Amino acid sequence: xxxxxxxxxxxxxxxxxxxxxxxxxxxxxxxxxxxxxxxxxxxxxxxxxxxxxxxxxxxxxxxxxxxxxxxxxxxxxxxxxxxxxxxxxxxxxxxxxxxxxxxxxxxxxxxxxxxxxxxxxxxxxxxxxxxxxxxxxxxxxxxxxxxxxxxxxxxxxxxxxxxxxxxxxxxxxxxxxxxxxxxxxxxxxxxxxxxxxxxxxxxxxxxxxxxxxxxxxxxxxxxxxxxxxxxxxxxxxxxxxxxxxxxxxxxxxxxxxxxxxxxxxxxxxxxxxxxxxxxxxxxxxxxxxxxxxxxx
Ligand SMILES: Nc1nc(=O)c2c([nH]1)NC[C@@H]1CN(c3ccc(C(=O)N[C@@H](CCC(=O)O)C(=O)O)cc3)C=[N+]21
Numbered sequence: 001x002x003x004x005x006x007x008x009x010x011x012x013x014x015x016x017x018x019x020x021x022x023x024x025x026x027x028x029x030x031x032x033x034x035x036x037x038x039x040x041x042x043x044x045x046x047x048x049x050x051x052x053x054x055x056x057x058x059x060x061x062x063x064x065x066x067x068x069x070x071x072x073x074x075x076x077x078x079x080x081x082x083x084x085x086x087x088x089x090x091x092x093x094x095x096x097x098x099x100x101x102x103x104x105x106x107x108x109x110x111x112x113x114x115x116x117x118x119x120x121x122x123x124x125x126x127x128x129x130x131x132x133x134x135x136x137x138x139x140x141x142x143x144x145x146x147x148x149x150x151x152x153x154x155x156x157x158x159x160x161x162x163x164x165x166x167x168x169x170x171x172x173x174x175x176x177x178x179x180x181x182x183x184x185x186x187x188x189x190x191x192x193x194x195x196x197x198x199x200x201x202x203x204x205x206x207x208x209x210x211x212x213x214x215x216x217x218x219x220x221x222x223x224x225x226x227x228x229x230x231x232x233x234x235x236x237x238x239x240x241x242x243x244x245x246x247x248x249x250x251x252x253x254x255x256x257x258x259x260x261x262x263x264x265x266x267x268x269x270x271x272x273x274x275x276x277x278x279x280x281x282x283x284x285x286x287x288x289x290x291x292x293x294x295x296x
Contacts, residue, residue: 001223001224001254001255001256001257002253002254003227003252003253003254003255003256003257003258003259004153004257004258004259005253005258005259005260005261006149006153006226006228006258006259006260006261006265007264008145008149008260008261008264008265008266008267008268008269009264009265009268011148011149011152011268011269011272012145012268012269012271012272013268013272015148015269015272015273015275015276015294016057016060016061016272016275018291018293018294019061019272019275019276019279019291019294020060020061020062022279022291022294023061023062023063023279024062026282026283026288027062030286030288032282032286033062033063033064033091034063034064034093034094034278034279034281034282035063035064035065035066035091035092035093035094035278035282036054036058036063036064036065036066036092036093036094036095036096036120036274036275036278037066037067037068037086037089037092037094037095037096038051038054038055038065038066038067038068038096038098039068039070039079039082039083039086039095039096039097039098040067040068040069040070040098041070041071041072041074041079041097041098041101041102041105042070042071042072042101042102043072044100047098050098051067051069051098053271054096054271054274055067057271057272057274057275058275058278061275063275063278063279064091066086066091066092068082068086070082072102073102074102074105076104076105076106076109076110079105079110080109080110080113083095083097083110083113083114084113086114086118087113087114087115087118092118093118093278093281093282093285094118094120094274094277094278094281094282095114095115095118095119095120096120096121096274097110097111097114097121099170111123111124112124112125116137116138117138117281117284117285118281119138120138120141120274120277120278120281121138121140121141121170121274121277122137122138122139122140122141122144122174122277123140123169123170124138127139128169128173128174131174131177131178131296132177134181138277138280138281139174139178139277139295139296140170140171140174141269141270141271141273141274141277142170142171142175142230142266142269142270142273143171143174143175143178144178144273144276144277144296145266145269145270145272145273146175146178146207146228146230146266146269147175147178147179147182147296148269148273149228149260149266149269150179150182150205150226150228151182153226153258154205154226156182157179157182157183157184157205158182158183158184159183159184159185160184160185160204160205161184161185161187161202161203161204161205162176162179162184162185162186162187162203162204162205162206162207163186163187163189163199163200163202163203163205163206163207164176164179164186164187164188164189164207164209165189165190165193165196165200165206165207165208165209165210165216165246166188166189166190166207166208166209166210166211166230166246167188167190168209168211171209171230172188172190172207172209173188175207175209175230176188178296179205179207181296184205187199187202187203190210191210191212196220197219197220200216200220200221200222201220201221201222202222203221203222203225204222204225204226205225205226205228206220206221206222206225206226206227206228207228207230208227208228208229208230208231208245208246208247209230209231209246210231210246211231211233211246212231212233212246213231213233213235213244213245213246214233214244214245214246214247214248214249215246215247215248216229216246216247216248216252217247217248217251217252218248218250218251218252218253218254218255219251219255220252221252221255221256222255223255223256223257224256224257225255225256225257226256226257226258226259227247227252227256227258227259227260228259228260228265228266229245229246229247229249229259229260229261229262229265229266230245230246230266231244231245231246231247231262232245232262232263232267233245233246243262243263244262245261245262245265247259247262249261249262276291276294276295279291279294280294280295
């Protein structure tokens with residue numbers, strides 16, 4: 001079997017177009033412009049690229065983008081004061097604090113300072129609790145993007161065996177909650193799981209979010225399964241820099257029914273879902289109906 005390639009880049013472009021159409025309608029009918037504030041502390045080069053991409057995509061869909069770049073040595077009180085200011089700013093509907101933060105800053109404290117209604121990353125403990133209890137929340141962007149692609153490919157996910165490899169707070173755990181919400185039978189596996197290959201081979205849906213380059217190989221994939229590769233690893237091969245996922249693409253694609261590539265899979269969907277979440281937050285803040293097909 002040769003897997004169908006799930007084109008995350010094209011899917012993300014479609015999500016952004018739907019967001020843009022809704023934003024245009026909000027502007028025209030209500031005079032409302034959704035706004036996203038992105039806070040970057042320090043000069044990490046990878047983070048700077050991400051923040052630049054987020055800014056460009058935000059403008060492109062017609063939203064307002066507020067960028068706050070702070071020096072690496074910024075104190076906690078100063079950062080918290082900025083978040084308080086953004087919490088109180090009615091032009092700001094979404095707030096994202098780029099992670100990782102410099103080591104002297106307590107990221108849990110900082111994230112939990114964000115108004116949960118503006119927490120477009122879905123990392124605030126209130127949103128985590130709401131998601132875990134099946135209540136309306138802001139949903140983390142990467143798992144939301146994976147869920148959208150899975151629903152599109154399968155129609156319904158009910159009754160399918162889903163294995164999530166990785167137990168991080170930003171991907172693995174919320175991904176498992178979302179799959180459970182769509183009535184999958186969910187297993188969370190990780191680096192200490194006994195006979196990981198056998199566990200993975202039981203999956204109709206296999207989500208790889210371990211952060212280890214090409215760890216999930218074809219022999220761990222059930223024939224016909226859907227493989228979602230969340231990993232983004234920069235490696236060097238044959239003297240060249242290369243971006244690879246947590247899945248060994250070639251061997252997995254030979255067995256899977258469908259697979260997301262890296263790059264061009266989950267990554268672009270993450271940014272598209274950030275915009276979708278900002279739109280959702282704006283609609284909720286104004287007591288308006290939420291955008292259809294762009295929420296969990
Ligand atoms: N508070 C916070 N929220 C985040 O959502 C967040 C963060 N911090 N810190 C960093 C990570 C990383 N992240 C990515 C988003 C898009 C791509 C993406 O579009 N990747 C492209 C390729 C990019 C490339 O070529 O480098 C792709 O996979 O096709 C990747 C990574 C969001 N993050």
